[in-house]
Amino acid sequence: MSDASPALAVSGLEVRYGGVAAVRDVSLEVGRGEIVGLVGPNGAGKSSTLMAIMGAVSPSAGDVLMGGRSIRGMRSEDIARSGIALVPEGRHIFSNLSVRENLRLGLVGRRESNGVAKDLDWIQTLFPVVKDFADRHAAALSGGQQQQLAIARALLAKPDILILDEPSLGLAPVVVQAVWEALAEINRQGVTILLVEQRAQITVSFCSRTYVMSNGQIRMTLTPGDADNTERMVSAYFAS
Amino acid sequence: MTALQYIVDGIALGAVYALVAVGLALVFGVMRLVNFAHGELITAAAYTLYLTSSWPKVFACAISLLVAVGLALLMELVIFRRLRYATPATALVTTFAVAFALEAVWLIAFGPQGKSADVLSSLNRTATHGSLHIRWVTITMVGVGAVLLAGTGLLLNRTRIGLEMRAAAADFRAARLLGVRANRVIGTAFLLGGLFAGVVALLLTATQPLVTPTFGLQITILALVGVVVGGMDRLVSATLGGFAIGFVNSLLGDVLPSSQGVFLTSFLYLLVIVVLVLRPGGVFVPGGASARVERV
Amino acid sequence: MRISRKSLLELGAPALLLVAVSVIASLVSVGSQQDFITALVNATIVIALWVFIGNSGVISFGHISFVALGAFAAGLMTIETIVKPNVMPDLFPFLQHHSVGNVPSLVLAALIGGIVALVLGAPLMRLSGLSASIATFAVLGITNNVLTYWEKIGPGAQTLSLVPETTGPFQALVGALIALVIAFAYQHSRSGRLLRAAREDPHAARAIGVRIERHRLVAFTISGALAGLAGGLLVHQIGSITTNQVYLDLTFLTLAMLVIGGASSLWGAVVGAVAVSLLDSFLSNAENGTDVIFFHLKIPNGGSLLILGILMALALLFRPNGLTGGREASLKSLVALGGRLPRLGKARHTV
Numbered sequence: 001m002s003d004a005s006p007a008l009a010v011s012g013l014e015v016r017y018g019g020v021a022a023v024r025d026v027s028l029e030v031g032r033g034e035i036v037g038l039v040g041p042n043g044a045g046k047s048s049t050l051m052a053i054m055g056a057v058s059p060s061a062g063d064v065l066m067g068g069r070s071i072r073g074m075r076s077e078d079i080a081r082s083g084i085a086l087v088p089e090g091r092h093i094f095s096n097l098s099v100r101e102n103l104r105l106g107l108v109g110r111r112e113s114n115g116v117a118k119d120l121d122w123i124q125t126l127f128p129v130v131k132d133f134a135d136r137h138a139a140a141l142s143g144g145q146q147q148q149l150a151i152a153r154a155l156l157a158k159p160d161i162l163i164l165d166e167p168s169l170g171l172a173p174v175v176v177q178a179v180w181e182a183l184a185e186i187n188r189q190g191v192t193i194l195l196v197e198q199r200a201q202i203t204v205s206f207c208s209r210t211y212v213m214s215n216g217q218i219r220m221t222l223t224p225g226d227a228d229n230t231e232r233m234v235s236a237y238f239a240s
Numbered sequence: 241m242t243a244l245q246y247i248v249d250g251i252a253l254g255a256v257y258a259l260v261a262v263g264l265a266l267v268f269g270v271m272r273l274v275n276f277a278h279g280e281l282i283t284a285a286a287y288t289l290y291l292t293s294s295w296p297k298v299f300a301c302a303i304s305l306l307v308a309v310g311l312a313l314l315m316e317l318v319i320f321r322r323l324r325y326a327t328p329a330t331a332l333v334t335t336f337a338v339a340f341a342l343e344a345v346w347l348i349a350f351g352p353q354g355k356s357a358d359v360l361s362s363l364n365r366t367a368t369h370g371s372l373h374i375r376w377v378t379i380t381m382v383g384v385g386a387v388l389l390a391g392t393g394l395l396l397n398r399t400r401i402g403l404e405m406r407a408a409a410a411d412f413r414a415a416r417l418l419g420v421r422a423n424r425v426i427g428t429a430f431l432l433g434g435l436f437a438g439v440v441a442l443l444l445t446a447t448q449p450l451v452t453p454t455f456g457l458q459i460t461i462l463a464l465v466g467v468v469v470g471g472m473d474r475l476v477s478a479t480l481g482g483f484a485i486g487f488v489n490s491l492l493g494d495v496l497p498s499s500q501g502v503f504l505t506s507f508l509y510l511l512v513i514v515v516l517v518l519r520p521g522g523v524f525v526p527g528g529a530s531a532r533v534e535r536v
Numbered sequence: 537m538r539i540s541r542k543s544l545l546e547l548g549a550p551a552l553l554l555v556a557v558s559v560i561a562s563l564v565s566v567g568s569q570q571d572f573i574t575a576l577v578n579a580t581i582v583i584a585l586w587v588f589i590g591n592s593g594v595i596s597f598g599h600i601s602f603v604a605l606g607a608f609a610a611g612l613m614t615i616e617t618i619v620k621p622n623v624m625p626d627l628f629p630f631l632q633h634h635s636v637g638n639v640p641s642l643v644l645a646a647l648i649g650g651i652v653a654l655v656l657g658a659p660l661m662r663l664s665g666l667s668a669s670i671a672t673f674a675v676l677g678i679t680n681n682v683l684t685y686w687e688k689i690g691p692g693a694q695t696l697s698l699v700p701e702t703t704g705p706f707q708a709l710v711g712a713l714i715a716l717v718i719a720f721a722y723q724h725s726r727s728g729r730l731l732r733a734a735r736e737d738p739h740a741a742r743a744i745g746v747r748i749e750r751h752r753l754v755a756f757t758i759s760g761a762l763a764g765l766a767g768g769l770l771v772h773q774i775g776s777i778t779t780n781q782v783y784l785d786l787t788f789l790t791l792a793m794l795v796i797g798g799a800s801s802l803w804g805a806v807v808g809a810v811a812v813s814l815l816d817s818f819l820s821n822a823e824n825g826t827d828v829i830f831f832h833l834k835i836p837n838g839g840s841l842l843i844l845g846i847l848m849a850l851a852l853l854f855r856p857n858g859l860t861g862g863r864e865a866s867l868k869s870l871v872a873l874g875g876r877l878p879r880l881g882k883a884r885h886t887v
Contacts, residue, residue: 054417080419092414094407104400105407109419157419274666322853328665329595333795334852340788341845347838453838461673468670502685509674509681516671517659 005068007032007161007192008053008084013062015048022048024216026062030161035183035193037203037210045216046196047089050165054086055079066161080109085159089166091150095139102138102149103130106156119158122189126182127152144175151179155186162186163194180206201227245373246494252378254487255385259440260463261482262392263433265475269409270429272328273320274464276335280342281308281434282456285441287350290357290451300359305438312434316426324422339457346453354450363446377446384439389479392432396475401428409475462489462508469515471522480524547720549865550806551713554579557810558709569705570773571817576708577769579809581786582793583715584762586805588755589794591728593735594664597787598672601679602653602760604782606645606767608683608690611699611777614641619698626687638702642711642768649764650757657756661749664738676787684779697776703769711769715762719802722758727751785841789816792848798858803865808858812847816840 008030015023023045030036040046051057053064055076064072071079080086085106094102107116124131127148133141141149147167154162164183168176184206187193197203204210205227212219226232260278267275285308292300319338323331363377396402401424407415408425416422440459445451463482470481485508492504515523554576561572585599612620613636620632636644660671684693703711722728731751734741741748771777789812797808818826819840822833835843851858 056413056417075416075422076413077416077419077421080417086417088414088417092411092417094410094414096410097403097406101403101406104403105415105418105420108400108404153418319849319853326852326856329593330852330856332595332666332669333791334849336788337792337845337848337852339845341842341849344838344840344842344845348836348842352837461677465670465674468667472666503681506678506681509677512674513660513671516663516667516674520663520667 005065006030007034007067008194009065009068010049010053011063011065013049013052013064014060015045015052015057016060017048021060022216023052023059026213026216026218028211028218030192030194033187033190033192034209035187035195035207037207038194038196038213039198039200039203039210040213041198044213046213047165049213050086050163050196053079053163054084080157081111083111083160085109085154085157085162087147087150087154087162087164087167089169091143091146093138093141093146093149095137097138098135099130099138099141099149100134103134103153103156106153109157109159112158115158116156119156123152123155126155126185144171144179147171147175147179148182151182151186155191159191161192161194163196165196166198167195168197168199200233204233246491248374248378248382249494250487250490252381252385253490254483254485255381255389256440256443257459257463257466257486257489258479258483259385259388259436260459261467261470261479262389262475263436264460264464264467264482265472265478266392266405266429267426267433268467268472268478269475270405270412270426271320271324273323273331274335275315275320275433276332276460276464277315277339277342278433278437278464279456279458279460280339280346281312281437282441282444282460283342283346283451283453284308284311284456285438286357286445286451286455287346287355289359289441289445290350290355293357293359297359301442304441305435308438308441309431309434312430312437313427316430320430321423321426343453343457350451350453352453354452356449357445357451358449360442360446361449375447377443380446381443384443388436388439392475395432401425405429462486465508465512469512469523471525473522474525477522477524481522484523543720543724546803546864547716550716550803553806553810554709554712554716558705561705561708571814571821573703573705573708573773574817575810575813576705576712577703577766577773578790578793578813579806580708580712580715580766580769581763581790582797582805582809583712583719583802584759584766585790585794586799586802587719587722587759587762588752590800590802590805591723591731591735591755592752594752595669595791596672596756596759597669597791598675598679599759599763600782600787600790601676602649602763603767603770603786604679604683604777604779605652606649606764607771607777607782608696608767609648609764610641610645610768611696611771612690613644614638614700614772615696615698623698624687624691627690628688631689638700638707638772641772642765645768646761646765649767650761653760653763654753654757657753657760661752661756676783680779680783693779695776695778696771699771699775699777701772701775703773708769708773711765715765716802716806718758718762719805722755723802727754731755789844792844795848796851796858798860798863800857801860801864803863804858804860807860811859812844815847816844819843 006029011027013023013026014021026049028038038046038049048057052059055071055074059072063070066082066084071082094105129141129145129148130152133145138146138149151164151167167179171179183193183195195203195207204222205224210222212222222232264275264278267273285304288304288307289300292303315338319334323334363380364375366373366375396406404415404420405425405428408420437456441456444459462485466482466485467478468481470479470484471477489508492507493501496504557572557575561569564572581603588594588596588599612631613634615635617633617635620627624632656675660668663671683690686692690696730741730746734746734748734751738748767782793808793812794805795808796812797806798804819835822835823837823839825832825834
């Protein structure tokens with residue numbers, strides 16, 4: 001793994017469902033230690049891009065590279081064990097399991113067997129709900145708490161890259177704020193983050209770079225300075 | 241024959257059916273696949289017992305178990321692995337085809353006449369305690385059933401692979417995205433299924449040493465019915481359903497006069513239909529009467 | 537009902553195939569004739585299966601019970617009244633003392649199949665998928681159990697024999713064609729279309745007010761009637777019937793025919809039935825030893841079941857839409873059959 005290559009790169013990606021191309025010629029990069037955003041309206045192809053990265057869906061063209069090495073065609077469980085963790089849209093908590101058990105599943109993708117206790121401590125400081133509700137059924141948690149559990153679970157795998165698909169979906173603003181503060185802290189600890197969101201303005205001001213996607217293609221790249229430029233934001237969203 | 245006798249016999253048969261049910265439910269849980277061919281694993285083990293009946297008992301039993309497990313894993317590797325992304329209806333009918341093909345294999349290899357696998361028939365002796373006459377095989381069925389079921393519970397709840405299996409049963413894709421290996425989880429389910437099928441064969445041959453090509457079919461069909469009636473989606477309800485069908489089957493078989501006994505099968509099937517219509521989620525599942533989002 | 541040229545081809549192709557089979561049956565030697573008649577009777581059964589399974593998407597394991605009921609009803613009522621009290625002393629007097637002719641017996645068989653399907657099907661139609669399949673399997677089990685042991689309505693475990701053998705190439709063809717036309721009519725009826733739409737997307741269908749249960753019941757009843765008719769044809773072909781002949785083996789065989797041919801289309805049903813039936817007959821003959829061009833072929837007992845099972849499994853694994861791709865007969869596909877068979881992807885429904 002060369003240090004010059006980005007942590008995660010996608011080039012010329014195309015994802016098709018039947019005859020329809022949900023993702024066309026998409027290229028993006030996430031540098032080591034960066035927080036990069038990906039925004040766009042519903043149906044833009046953001047989730048499909050993530051699914052292709054994680055190997056859950058097979059791209060019809062293009063490549064996915066992690067640290068310069070191609071991971072296209074790898075099974076999703078193997079990708080998850082290589083240092084990428086995904087917090088999927090809708091959280092996908094296992095509601096039949098307890099919070100503690102959900103968390104334990106995060107260990108499956110972990111590459112280092114040492115340091116679990118230390119990492120767990122840090123995660124519990126970040127997301128106290130995980131400790132307080134340890135033995136409760138995950139289904140008993142509120143949406144915001146489940147989101148925190150999902151991120152905690154992903155963190156326990158000690159990934160190099162953390163990908164989040166719309167973590168603020170359906171959450172109250174105050175909870176969203178807490179989640180994003182946690183993400184900032186996580187990034188400060190050295191984890192590279194790719195953040196997919198629908199809420200453009202807040203994402204653009206938070207991430208060092210944000211790609212704008214619509215209709216299956218990347219339209220432009222925005223920086224925090226663009227966050228207040230309403231015209232630019234609007235044109236990004238409605239580009240065809 | 242006292243009431244206690246009936247109940248004990250019922251529990252014993254229930255335990256055997258429960259073992260079949262667990263095997264079916266484990267595979268269904270991780271793959272959403274109903275394996276009609278499960279019964280052939282039982283038949284395979286029974287025929288192996290026949291083939292090795294002159295060997296020392298321990299070896300004969302061990303080899304039979306190995307054959308059942310091996311056949312289960314082979315089925316998964318060669319056929320069911322390809323069905324992972326097929327429609328549930330296609331998968332269901334394929335297992336039907338596999339079951340019939342295997343039955344044909346037994347027919348060709350061993351002929352339609354039964355073969356005797358009486359390795360464990362010595363268990364059929366009676367132990368008397370007061371007015372209670374219990375056959376050793378009854379005690380064995382209850383004991384083995386209890387141990388294996390408890391063991392399964394422990395495996396699922398206290399081990400990592402068990403946790404992975406429970407997660408996969410709830411949301412397979414999410415589990416894989418966390419790194420849970422699909423093949424390992426599915427393979428374990430089939431391994432356990434095969435193992436239990438083998439054990440069931442050993443227990444059944446103790447009371448019915450005659451092995452025919454349809455040896456495992458009848459119990460599998462009824463156990464499957466029990467699983468559906470109990471509630472397919474959860475292991476506990478599925479196993480309870482299997483147990484219940486075995487229990488009821490034994491009880492009605494003892495209690496009904498033999499002239500009516502021939503219609504026992506119809507009673508059971510009718511019960512199935514009634515339960516499916518009134519409580520489609522399963523009898524032993526809380527809230528099972530409400531309409532579920534159909535998965536299949 | 538809109539009838540277009542395309543529709544006529546879709547009806548004509550399977551009809552022509554059935555006619556061809558019948559013609560061949562009339563021309564070959566008596567020994568082989570039965571195999572072709574069997575193909576026609578099986579086609580009738582599979583068409584009946586298709587009416588329900590193909591349109592609703594629900595796999596029914598129970599239709600052979602209607603075949604069984606039809607066979608026993610038609611058989612029982614065409615045995616001479618002089619004979620019945622001797623061979624079946626426990627029959628209900630009404631059954632014992634009456635007899636009907638050939639065609640009325642077929643009508644009776646269809647009626648019984650349809651009525652029982654209607655009655656048993658009514659509570660089952662709200663079940664879906666796996667639960668429905670298990671419930672229909674239970675129906676099969678009950679019918680088999682009752683027919684085998686209730687001696688007031690039939691011979692019980694013994695063979696029902698001395699049934700007049702009136703199903704020759706012509707009767708078998710007429711029966712199959714009647715089934716085909718009715719199936720075709722249903723396919724193009726409003727109920728059939730709605731049912732297929734609901735098969736693709738049950739939630740959307742319900743959202744626009746489609747009463748899925750009712751349409752399923754219509755399909756189930758029609759298919760029960762057709763299956764009963766097929767049973768009547770069957771008993772008049774063999775001249776006898778036992779409960780084992782209309783139980784698991786026939787269920788498996790006819791499902792295999794439907795699946796291998798292509799469960800989604802009527803054309804698939806007919807093609808599958810004829811092809812697999814002839815193959816099965818050939819293999820069954822091979823179990824007794826038969827001559828194939830230059831050499832004598834004998835396969836062990838059970839070999840036919842094994843080969844069919846493997847074929848069915850292979851078809852499902854590699855060609856889940858069947859030989860016809862689940863599509864109805866069209867000029868393009870018939871031409872393609874002459875060249876290459878159409879390529880398939882994953883399991884997909886076509887209307």
